[in-house]
Amino acid sequence: MEALLTQQVDQNIKTTGADAVLRALIAEETSLIFGYPGGAIMPIYDALYHYQEEVRHVLTRHEQGAIHAAQGYARATGKVGVVMATSGPGATNLITGIADAMIDSTPLVCITGQVGSNLLGSDAFQETDIISISMPVTKWNYQVTKAEELPEALAKAFYIAKSGRPGPVLIDITKDAQFGSLEFIYEKCEVIRSYRPVPKLELDQLSKAAELINGAQRPFVLFGQGVILGNAEKEFKIFIEKTGIPSAWTLLGLSALPTDHPLNVGMLGMHGNYGPNKLTNECDVLIAIGMRFDDRVTGNLETYAKQAKVIHFDIDPAEINKNVKADIAVLGDCKEVLVELTRLARMNSHPVWREQFREFTRIEEEQVVKKELQPSQGQITMGEVVNGINDETKGEALLVTDVGQHQMVACRYTKFNQSKSSITSGGLGTMGFCLPAALGAKLGNPEREVIAVIGDGGFQMTIQELGTIFQTQTAVKIVILNNSFLGMVRQWQQLFFDKRYSSTEMENPDFVTIAKGYGIEGKSIDDRTDLQNAIQEMLSHDGSYLLEVHVGKEDNVFPMVPSGASVSEVRLS
């Protein structure tokens, strides 16, 4: 009897590498995987078949679609996104998404199949050196050639992906490791000797920062995705409310603070708001929280906030003094830092200084916003569509955008009441990101309205994912802002290249018919009077829906800080 029992326990522990992968994923609470099978990952897909009850696998139409979907899922839920692909082309098709996740700090675990370890380096069928290829764009990667390495490798992968400043991790598993056997004992990873994800908070730096903030006459807060990744939205709001400091967001910081919050003064950077750009060069203390001074935010560094003392709060020591010199740097976890900072900060309200922002808002309203949101004539503008969506969703929708003019307009004008509601490709600017990311966001948040706003160019870069939306019956609402141009490039050609429209005009197919082919309802409009009804129809439709809006072909996005110019040279026309 005793012998029999031991045998059963043994059977339970002893398993295959492929099975161990699935068990590890389940131990890490993975319930959704995006991927695409192929030869070198077949044993893992076979194991997946066995665990269908525990783990859902979404078959995309391209590996790039799979990874963007995982990114959308991760950004919408705060969980680690999981992707699977086969060796060779399967793995290389992930690279754009991995690079995107790296630069936008998105936690991902990518699992790729690899040829058998005896074939490594032999130019075997579908062999690529994905470890070397992915090295510069992963936070960590590792090749597993023996089944018994799998539990530890996967535990480390999840820990590294989600801890500290998150990022993508790739685990490459040779076919023999998938077939091999091991005793499966899984322990979550909690520490790695050479890895310190959260630097220790230095209280003396923090008190110096608080002192500077307390003495400031014209303090200005710039916040980024660090606030969202650190789950510190509440602490951030309490801090700015106590200190009364006007606060502007980076593209990825969007939705961390509700749009209608009185201290939310708008967006920073190239197509950001007028006041935040102008007043960057007027403030006396610049307080950067969880942001990295991207060149699209700063414009010309030589003329960026030279008058101000700069305080930089970040979790990543390598961000300090990378682009903008900090007078005071405070490293640490965003939430912890903000709680402590709020304790040391004095109550304030800065009424005169805040009035300056309002003055700039009025100018922008008059010269830019009105024309964009309430045009009296001409073709429908992108802003009108976004505004029309706002009227229906009241700030509750989750917005996913692609890259280009529509992205800037949608992020400028969409209203948000809650965090993790804007998902876009920021750092890498990956066209084709939106459609699959929206699918992932909706699958992670089925109860929320997810609206994908896409340009006609980006839509066609991953249009095949309509097939995944169709097969999974995911109720993503797709809004195509169609100007038959690669609009942002065309805008630059108009403004900086004498209107020489080199390869930017597009002859597009009938998008509604394409959607119909995938069983997705749709409508195309180009008349202003149809707009609101069409938006209502889309939102009330049960299931996915595609709304194509023909917008002004040669409309431009303003304000604009021309490339290489100073933020104070922001143009309104």
Next chain:
Amino acid sequence: MEKSFTISIFTENSIGLLNRITSMFTRRHLNIDSLNTSESELAGVHRFTIVVKTTAEQVKKLVLQIEKQVEVLRAVYHQDDETVFQEIALYKVSTKSVADGNLVEKLIRDNHARILSMEQDFMIIEKTGHKEETQELLEFLKPYGLIEFVRSGRVSVMKPMEESNELRKRISNF
């Protein structure tokens, strides 16, 4: 202004880490002057010594990015006067051309070099020192029919005791 910096990197011993580290130089269009990897005095800890010519600003940022890598325990950079460093060079010369007794003696004495191996056709001279010193001997030997020359990467230890202790302190917590 560009200067020569020695970067010392202490890492776990894992496959591919060399690639990960050198790609960070490639990405910044930096040419590596020399590179050496070896064990360190700490069990399981490997040590990279990389010499690169760049600005103080750039090296500071680069080292922070290197230290950020998951398998890097610590990365530091120094200027030449803050470290003690050596390189080794081997010279293969025709025995006949330097066989004049006086010349060989002068060569060995003046250069603190030594003869590692002597064959009928060739001999191998070894010299350790800074690059300028091994270079000087190279120039000296050129007229005598130098057959082969090779110089190692720099190895370097840092002078300040606190820095040597810092890593030990970090690791001992594990």
